[in-house]
Every structure is written in C-alpha cells, then in structure tokens.
Amino acid sequence: MAEKAETILIHGGTVDINDRLVKCDVLIKNGRIAALGHDLADPSTVDCDFDATNLLVTPGLIDVHVHYREPGQTYKETIHTGTLAAAHGGFTTVGAMANVDPTPDNPEQMQKQLALNAKEGVVHIKQYSPVSVGRAGQETVDFKQQLAAGAFAFSDDGSGIQHADVMYHALQQAKANNTVVAAHVEENSLLFGGVINAGKKAEELGVPGKINASESAQLARDLMLCEATGGHYHMCHVSTRQSVELIRQAKAHGLNVTAEAAPHHLLLADKDIVGCDSYYKMNPPLRNEKDRQALIEGLLDGTIDMIATDHAPHAAKEKPHDDLIHAANGITGSETCFNKLYTEFVEKGVFTLTQLLHWLTVAPAEAFHIQHAGFLMPGEPADVAVFDLHTPRKLEEADYRSKGKNTPFTGDTVDCTTMLTLVDGKVVYQRR
Template identity: 55%
Template sequence: MLLIKNGLVYLDGNLTKTDILIDNNKIKAIGTGFEAEQVIDAEGKLVTPGLVDVHVHYREPGQTYKEDIATGSRAGARGGFTTTLAMPNVIPTPDTPELMQQMVKANREKGIIHVLQYAPITAGETSDEILDYKGLKKAGAVALSNDGHGVQNARTMYLAMQKAADNDLIVASHCQDDSLFNHGVINEGPKATELDLPGISELAETTQIARDLLLAEKTGVHYHICHVSTRTSVDLVRMAKARGINVTCEAAPHHLLLSDSQIPGNDPYYKMNPPLRSRSDVDALVEGLLDGTIDMIATDHAPHAKKEKTGDMRDAAFGITGSETCFSMLYTKFVKPGIFALEDLLDWLTIMPAENFGLENCGQIKPGAEADLAIFDLDHPVTLKESDYLSKGVNTPFTGQEVYGSTWMTLVSGQKVYERGN
C-alpha cells in the first residue's frame, strides 16, 4: 500500500488537509491514522485529482517529428494531467472503426497517462462524408471533432449532429468559416495593421458558433465549442444556455493569459488558431469562466518542430504547446493575484471536463476511484526552460517566465509517472 500524507487535498470541491491511502492502484481510503509500506510526504504541497485535458494534439501517426504519443503523454504527466483527449488530425485520420481500434491500442500501449481518442466528424476531417459513428464509438471513440477545420457545410453539420445525438456522442467543434478567415495569421485589429500582417476576423469564429447553436437546438446533440476566443462567442454561449441548448465550451490558457496587444512583433510563437484576441475579449473569457458560461479549461496542446515556428508568421504553423505550462501559468497569473480561487481553477481542470464529457473514474478523489493524482508545489518559484520540456515541441512564448505551482509528482493508477528531478 501507498500513503500520501500531510497534503492539502482538493476533495469534493474543497481544500482539506488529509491523507490518501492507495491499494491495488485505487484509492482505498481518505482520512488520517493510516499506515503503509510506502509513504509520500506531501507536506506543504497541493494534492489534486489528475488534471483532465479534453483537447491535445499528439501527432501520431503521420507527424511524429512534432510529437508522438509517448512524448505527448510525458509532457501531460509533467503538467499534472493524467487523462487527455487526443484530436484526430493525424495521418491517416482515424475515420473507420479499424483505424480507431489501432489508435486506441496505440494510445493505451504508448501513453504513460490515460490517452482517450476523438474520431473525426467527417471523413478526412475536411469532407462532407458522414461516418459510421456507431462503429467508431464501439471501437473506442469518446467524442467527435474535426479540430483544425470548421465544418463548412451547414447541412453536413446538421446531419452529423443528428447522427451524433442518436449515438450519444459529443460534437466538439473548431468553429471557423473559411470564407471569413481570409488567410489571416493574427487577430484583425490595430496589431495586425501595425505589423502589416493579414488579420483574422472574429466573424470567422462567431458566425459558425451562431449557426451551430441553432443546429444543436434543433437536434438536441451535446455540442461542445473548442477554444472560444471572443466576447461575442461568450455572449452567444450564454444566450444559448439560457435557451436550454445543450452546449458546453472551453477556454485555452493562452487566450486567457495574452491579448494581441502583447504580441511583440512578427514572432511565430504568437501564431495560434484561434488567434490571440483583444483585451476586451480576454476580459470576457475571464468573466465567462467566473459566471459559468465557459465550462472548463483545455490546453489545445499543439507542438511543432522548431523550423515550423521560425521566420515570418505568414509561413509558420499555427499552434502553441500547453501541457507543461498550463497549471503553473494560470496559478501564477490568476490565483496568486486573487482573480480566480484555487478551487475554481481546479474545478475547471478536473471535475468539469470529466463530468461534461462523461468520463468515468477521473476528475475526483474518492474511495474506489483510480489513483490518478497530481501533486503541486505552490510555494517555490521555478523558471520555465526549454531544456526542461518533455514535449518535442517548445513553441510557447511563456518560456523564461517565473512561475509558482510547478508539478512535483504525478501518479497514474497509483504509480509514479512523473517526479520532479527524476
């Protein structure tokens, strides 16, 4: 048996000083007075359920020079994540039950954390061909997404939502109307003008959200919006929830931490999709989290090779890594100044993603549950360094920041999968 003692434990939405007894990979009991052969002294540390990220890109198969399941899952573990949902924009896309079975098997065998798998909404992610959702779900798909691509045809999305609802599958959408995207690289506005870079209109996101919310209302599907980034998007979701539409959404850490006004120049590390938006949009995301309009935080961990994130923004890849910086950056910038309560941040990273995606046996610490746990050091600052990252991707502008809340240890099924310094 293993005993984690003296930690400040996030339990049932509250922080409690208590111990956790682990036996046969599961949480046996919570309380004090236990003895065990192995003891982890978490004095002065925060003990949480393993974090849950419903939006990552592991690039395997097809683009493993950027990332693979092993490195992506190690990066997740280093960030305190024990369950992640991998997007299907790999080569080939897992758009048949046979390919989905292969993906699920690879995730299980190569991942050191629990790596669950999305199936695409349509064949190849960019077509109008609706897939065998029943077969994909049976093969292990947990949800549907064409992430990286908006579904351009309204009828295609309508039929997909109908079929997804019939099979009790979530449709998670990257909302992007290509006719309004304008081949942009950063948010349309003063910074784009200053840097003489093509801008991306917020309408590319918001018009497709408005369309899809009406389709979701008609079909009754659970519709999830990936990485909302604008004030209007938040307003639309707020109105939809008031109408009783079955919608959830996520915010990404970079959209909470940075506005386009902070882009220092033509730097590809600041190129992401959706782009960094205005300060007003950032404020709206914070408000949306605090009032419950935005349900959760998800990283959109998107690693790229260095050569793809150098030079001119016009030619560089979209994307930012997030698994290893998410908790520490948000804790440092929002919890320490008192903008978010620590309990709320943990809720958005554990309970809410697990509950809203129907993920069993993760997101909470309770007797009988799998012993998936993260232990964080809130008191001692560290500097984010490229040399410390376990992801193949180092494409984040947060490198060099001094942060609190670094991961001290991560356990999956009671086994250490990450320990700082080892």
Template identity: 65%
Template sequence: MQRLIKGGTAFVNGQLIKADVLVADTKIKAIGENLATDGVDQVIDATGKLVAPGLVDVHVHFRDPGQTYKETVATGSRAAAHGGFTTVGAMPNVDPVPDTPDKIQAMIKHNHEDGVVHIAQYASVTKNRQGQQVVDFQAMKDAGAFAFSDDGSGIQTAGEMYQAMKGAAQVNLPIAAHVEDNSLLFGGIMNAGKRADELGLPGAPSVSESAQVARDLVLAKATGVHYHICHVSTKESVELVRLAKAHGVHVTCEVSPHHLLLADRDISANNSYYKMNPPLRHEDDRQAVIKGLLDGTIDFIATDHAPHSKEEKPKDDMRGAANGITGSETAFETLYTHFVKSGVFTLAQLLNWMTAKPADIFGLSQAGHLEPGKPADIAIFDLNTERTITESSYLSKGVNNPFTGRKVFGTTDLTLVDGQVAYQRK
C-alpha cells in the same frame, strides 16, 4: 504496493482539506487525516503541497500517427504527466485520420501501449476531416471513440453539420467543434485590428468564429446534440453561448490557457510562437472569456497542446508558420501564478475547471476526482517554490511556447497514474 501521501492539502469533493491519501496498487484506498502507516510500502511527504486529482485535458494533439517528428504518444503523454495531467483527449487530425473502426481501434491500442497517461480518443466527424461526408457514428462509438471532432477545421456547410449533429445525437456522444468560417478569414494570420496593422501582418476578423458559433447553436437546438465548442476566444461567442444556455441548448465550451493569459497586444514582434488558431484576440475578448469562465458560461479549461518542429515555427515570422503552441507542461502553473495568486480565481475554482468539470461533461467517469475506489490518478504540486520555465525542462518534442522564460509557481512534483509514477520532479 501501498503508498501513503501524507500531510498535504487535498482537493476532495470541490473542497481543499488537510488529508492523507492512501493508494493500494492501482486504486485510492482511503482519504482522511492522520492515516496509519502500518503496512505502507512508501510514505510520500506532501507537507505544504497540493494533492489534486490528476488534471484532465480533453484537447491535445499528439501528432501520432503520421506526424511523429512533431510529437508521439510517448512524448506527448510524458509532457502531459509533467504538467500534472493524468487523462487527456487526443484529437484526430493525424495521418491517417481515424474515420473508420479499424483506424480508431489501432490508435486506441497504440495509445494504451505507448502512453503513460489515460488517453481518450476522438474520432473524426467527417471522412478524412474534409467536411463532406459524415462517419458511421455508431460504428465509431462501438470501436471506442469517446467523442467526435474535426478539430483544426471548421465544418463549412450547415447541411453537413446538421447531419453530423443528428448522427452524434443518436449515439449520445458530443461533437467538439472547431468553429471557423473559412470565407471570413480573408487570408489573415492573426487577429484583425490595431496590432496586426502595426506588425504589418494580414488580420482575420473575429466574426469568422462567432458567425459559425451562431449557426451551430441553432442546429444544436434543432438536433438535441451535445455540442461542445473548442477554444472559445471572442466576446461575441461567449455571449452567444450564454444566450443559448439560457434557452436550453445542450452546449458546453472550453477556453485555452493562452486566451485567458494573452491578448494580441502582447505580441511584441512578428514571432510565430504567438501564432495559434483561433488567434489571440483583443483585450476585451480576453476579459470576456475570463468573465465567461467565472460565471459558468464557459465550462472548463483545455490546453489545445499543439507541438510543432522548430522548422515549422520560425520565431522571426508568422507568415507560413504552423498554428499552435504547446500547453500541457505550462497550463497549471501559468494559470495558478497569474490568476490564483492575484485573487482573480480561487484555487478550488481552477482545480474544478481542470479536473471534475471536463471529466464529468465528457463522461470520463474514472477521472477528475479524488475518491476511494477510483483509480489512483493523482498530481502533487508545489505552490510555494518559484521556478523559471525553460526549454530544457520540456518533455514534449515541441518547444513552441510563448511562456518560456516566465517565473511561475505551482510546478508538478509527482504524477501518479493508476498508482504508478508517470512523472517525478528531479
């Protein structure tokens, strides 16, 4: 089947250009102005729309297997497609943890059978994500893991992280680290400071993140591993990464949309929809991650999509509530509305951070670019029509999202994965 996406503004090789995109079966066949409609089965009118490579998110939680009351591969991948994502990286904090070749092969098979987007699968760094015994890195790579992470838990001992980094370096795959020193949390459930005090909630100091970042950067230099830091959130972490990059450490890092858009001062009440890990930080931390993204210290954006049941996220109390918010369905439109329309980011910058950069850094060679011969993974966005984010519009099982009710631009009109419709706006 041939589809012609006609009249849109396409993001090609880092540039926004007026171009048509011709799709033949599963691949992009041609990109250019005024492509002929001869032999085309469907013409998609993209006049006034953005035609982008399918977005790439290397940090999602699909909760499948073992926690499917929160999310499944089917619902999570549909939510991703709704947000314009066509390739995602699924974290391993599921039950059972993919810490053996058999387990990860079973997850990859399930991802392929039930997912409507491409799903790259993380293996855990340690057995059962307990931070005490590293996995067989070569066997996990051979079984199909694209990277390693114990996300949701920081690896607490330097010795264990050192061994993990040596193992990952030997197989030339990244370790994506959740950086958190548990001994520095002191029972905190949000960022320590004035707002926590005002709400009467226990706070955890931000040094719980930056102290482990500092440790790991030294270990990364010693081992030569590709060390990737998940959801950077503090000004100290940004400065440490900036310094490490200047000294040749192979470090990359991501920032989540919520840490770009919100600070702890935005938590207006004791509302668990604002509880995540790492927590929302101070405004100067938020400004630091924006600056770090703009100057290249932070490499790209990843959502940390983390759905939970309503019972786990009571809106009137953070105490005892699960950490995390959803993000797949709101990331592009909230970032576009807040940062691009205000002139802080250019549209090309935002797209680069959500397509080419994560794909290239994680070796996802078939993702992140509009290019003839590549898979027809394409998202079409409406940048001109305002909508209000509503719970009823979510395709994820999780509705734990503090951006519900916001007015946004940049809604997804259509998502193609391998040339097939994965999502279409009604």
C-alpha cells in the same frame, strides 16, 4: 519513489476533495485510492511514503484537447512524448484529436489508434473520432460504429466544418448516440488570409488579420443546428466576446452546449505579441483585451465550462521567430497550463484555487461523461497530482518533456511546480 508500488502513502498535504481543500492523507493500494483521512497507515509499513507537507494534492487533471501527431507527424510529437508532457503538467487523462495520418475515421483504424495509444502513452488517452470521413468535411462518419470501436467523442478540430448539412447530421448522430461533437469553429470564407487577430497589432506588423466574425458567424449557425437536433455541441477554444455572448444566450435557452477556453487565450491578448515571433501564432488567434476579459467573465459566470490546452507541438523549423505569415499555427500547453494559470489568476485573486481545479477536473469529466476521473474517492483509480505552490521557478525548455518547445511562456517565473503525478498508482512523473 519506485515506479511501481503496491502501497503508497501521500501524507501531510492539502487535498482537493469534491471542490473542497482538506488537510488529510491519501492511501493507495494496488493502483486505487484505499482511503482518505488521518493516521491511515504506519509509514514503515508502506512500500512508498511521499511527504506532501505544504503541498497541494489533487485529482489528476483532465485535458480534453491535445494533439499528439502520431501516426503521421512524429517529428513534431509522439504519443509517448506528448503524454510525458501531460504527466509533467499534472494531467492524467487527455482527449487526443483525430488530425493524425491516417485519421481514425473507421472502426478498424480507430482500433489501431487505440492500441497505439495504449502501447505508447503513460496517461489515460481518450481518442476522438473525426466528425467527417477523412476530416474532409463532406460526409459524416458512422457515430455508432465509431463509438463501438472505442471512440471518445467526435471532432474535426483543426478545420471548421463548412457545410451546414454535415454539422446538422453530426449533431443528429450525437443526439441519437449520447455523445459530443467538439467543434473547431471557423468560417473559411471570412478568413481573408489572416494570420493574427485583425486590429492594431496586425496593422503595426503589416500582416493580414482574422476578424472575430470568422468564429462567431459559424458559431451562430451551429447553435441553431444544436437547437434543431438536441445534440450535444461543444465549442473548442472560444476566443471572442461575441462567441461568449452567443453561448451565454444558448445556455439561457436550454441548448445542449458546453465550451472550453484555452490557457493562452486567457493569459494573452494580441497586444502582447512580440514582433513577428510565431510562438504567438495560433488558431484561433490571440484576440484583443476585451475578448480576453470576456473569456474570464465567461468562466466565472459558467458560460464557459472548462479549460483545455489545445496542446499543439511543432518542430522548430515550423515556428521561426521572425515569420508570422508562413509559420504553423499552434502553441504547446500541457506543461505550462496549471502553473501559469495558478500564478496569474489564483495568486492575483481573479480565480479561487478550487475554481481553477474544478475547470480542470470535475467540469471536463462531467461534460464528456468521463468515468473514474476528475475526483478522489476510495475505490477509484489512483490518478493523482501533487503540486508545490510556494517555490518560484523559471519555465525552461530543458524541463519540457514535449518535443514541441513552441510556447512564449518559456522564461516566465511561476509559483507552481508539479512534484508528482500518478496514473493508476504508478509514478509517471516525479520532480527530482
């Protein structure tokens, strides 16, 4: 298929429309969905005809939590390679965190970052502003000015906000400006030098562990501040059963709270860590099996709203296979998210396919007020992904578009493969 085409017909597929799976065709003209249905066009009259027989056609997936490292650490990832990886995973809209150098903590720098994103990215990039100046956790940025400059939402992700007054003022500004504070929840005074979850595996490997309270204690504080201000508080990468229960209670009391779970926390527990392989080291860490099951239950009962990857690429030298202590935290996720979750949860009957798609499309679009994304509808941008759900394949490093190869899922067999990704009707990924 040509990279650019005025008219594209995707025919014969099963299409996800408003959380329903429907056999129909998709007609795209000039970058937008022209029609959904049958006999929409004679294949001989379109510029490109894509046969989606036995394939799944979905809205482009949305990931509200990625790290692209540019500017400042392009040896790990660039905007271009990061968005190529997103497209390979079927994602067409991403939220890029602000832990780059310089961080976009003022309108001038935000505009520079947005221009760089537009120049280098192949998918839609929504750019976070940091919550605090310099991501130092001391003084909040001016939310109104940052939003006017183009900020998408606010997060100091990578660092927990240690001072309650900073979070309080951030949530006040979120309320006043109808925006979101996405929190990396971590109380530094409770870390005790931990590198993986506190428990049997940490003891077995002889490394210090992180206790669950390092997350849940700060979350409890933040939820009280959310109640006091009415600001929209979003919890990034929930990892503990205590956090799930706190969010459940907060929602029952009507607090303006949403939350995300990361694929690796759904798929793995600390018992799955192989030796001192740092590909299993991330922050928050893989918790125990009870925590993992609580995340699954939280998604199923609506406590956790969505799935987001926390795609965090690192260079090989930063992720040695035998050093948990000194290795960087982080796991890549864009290229393994949907295929691993489909294989491990949908095929095994834990989630339905429409549930999984909802958590990766509609839910993030609604929670973050992302317009023109998360659904297929005539007149809307043609952001589309097509997947083969029937052909087993191995995940291999050679296939990854990201600079980062730091995932323990390489070598796993999955039954889901991205075949085609379109952004505004333009092919940004096609499997050959």
